[in-house]
Amino acid sequence: MSATEEVIIGQDNLIKYFNKLAFLSDHQSLGGSFILQGPRGSGKKTLANFLIGKLLCQDKSNLRPCGQCPACLQLKNKVNGDVFWLSLDDDKKNISIDEVRILIRSLSLSSLTQGYKVAVIDRAEKLSHQASNALLKTLEEPNKKTIIVLLTTSLADLPKTIISRSQTFSLRPLAPNLVYDFLVSRGYKRSQAKNLSALSLGWPGLAIKLSEDEALADHLLVVEAFLKSLNADQLQRRVILDELLSRDFEAEEVLSIWQTVSRDLLLFKLARSEWQRYVGFLNQFQDKLNFSIKQALTWQKSIVQGKDYLAANVNQKLVLENIIFNL
Numbered sequence: 001m002s003a004t005e006e007v008i009i010g011q012d013n014l015i016k017y018f019n020k021l022a023f024l025s026d027h028q029s030l031g032g033s034f035i036l037q038g039p040r041g042s043g044k045k046t047l048a049n050f051l052i053g054k055l056l057c058q059d060k061s062n063l064r065p066c067g068q069c070p071a072c073l074q075l076k077n078k079v080n081g082d083v084f085w086l087s088l089d090d091d092k093k094n095i096s097i098d099e100v101r102i103l104i105r106s107l108s109l110s111s112l113t114q115g116y117k118v119a120v121i122d123r124a125e126k127l128s129h130q131a132s133n134a135l136l137k138t139l140e141e142p143n144k145k146t147i148i149v150l151l152t153t154s155l156a157d158l159p160k161t162i163i164s165r166s167q168t169f170s171l172r173p174l175a176p177n178l179v180y181d182f183l184v185s186r187g188y189k190r191s192q193a194k195n196l197s198a199l200s201l202g203w204p205g206l207a208i209k210l211s212e213d214e215a216l217a218d219h220l221l222v223v224e225a226f227l228k229s230l231n232a233d234q235l236q237r238r239v240i241l242d243e244l245l246s247r248d249f250e251a252e253e254v255l256s257i258w259q260t261v262s263r264d265l266l267l268f269k270l271a272r273s274e275w276q277r278y279v280g281f282l283n284q285f286q287d288k289l290n291f292s293i294k295q296a297l298t299w300q301k302s303i304v305q306g307k308d309y310l311a312a313n314v315n316q317k318l319v320l321e322n323i324i325f326n327l
């Protein structure tokens with residue numbers, strides 16, 4: 001199975017919609033905007049590429065892009081003149097209004113092939129306030145055959161006005177065994193595939209990222225931060241928190257990992273180690289494993305509550321602080 005096939009599992013509605021768009025005749029053709037939401041490593045870009053391929057592929061006899069026609073080859077080589085990608089520059093805090101204006105201007109030029117024109121804005125939650133407003137005008141009056149795709153890790157950080165004018169789709173995590181099969185099909189050793197799929201939280205892209213040592217080390221650091229905080233004094237907890245904050249992790253990602261760790265700890269208490277994700281890892285923290293089931297349930301609760309706070313735009317640092325100091 002290819003990475004694309006894995007990522008598009010469970011995205012039936014979205015794919016059906018793009019199928020419909022691709023098959024509309026010229027005078028029926030539509031424009032519009034879509035939001036794809038999912039954490040880092042969930043495959044948003046892969047899915048966006050697949051959907052664009054469906055729209056632009058010249059071979060309409062297939063349900064998936066043919067991969068061989070001029071449009072598909074241009075997409076593959078990232079030189080398709082009707083597709084524009086905008087993302088956050090590494091050294092900047094926001095996507096600026098100027099960048100959005102250039103994008104809108106590019107979209108307003110007529111298509112090179114009379115087909116669709118597509119803009120993808122990656123990390124759309126980083127659009128500046130002015131940039132969002134500039135984009136909004138385009139979303140309010142979409143041109144025919146113009147599609148705007150917004151990719152985001154956090155829907156809560158997009159302006160409501162943009163959300164209300166777009167169709168939103170959330171990527172769903174896969175069952176760990178599907179991620180495992182995917183990794184094995186990509187040539188990973190079975191033992192490695194087992195570890196990675198357990199750590200991936202159901203996201204094939206994250207599993208691949210974790211296979212690169214640095215990403216795995218980061219992931220384990222977050223796991224470790226939680227375990228080390230148990231029975232730690234206030235000062236130690238402060239040090240642990242500061243290290244996490246200095247690494248620029250997204251709080252939402254940290255909470256997803258912690259949720260799994262606290263679930264593991266509960267399973268440990270219930271003696272169901274076969275369901276744990278971090279079995280080998282927990283063994284290294286034997287001295288921290290002196291807690292009650294009630295405590296483990298409280299941790300779960302406070303993490304879920306933390307996620308709610310994030311969704312309500314509470315400061316990321318405060319949310320993490322509140323959890324770490326109350327473990």
Ligand SMILES: [Zn+2]
Nearest residue numbers: 057066069072
């Ligand atoms: Zn094609």
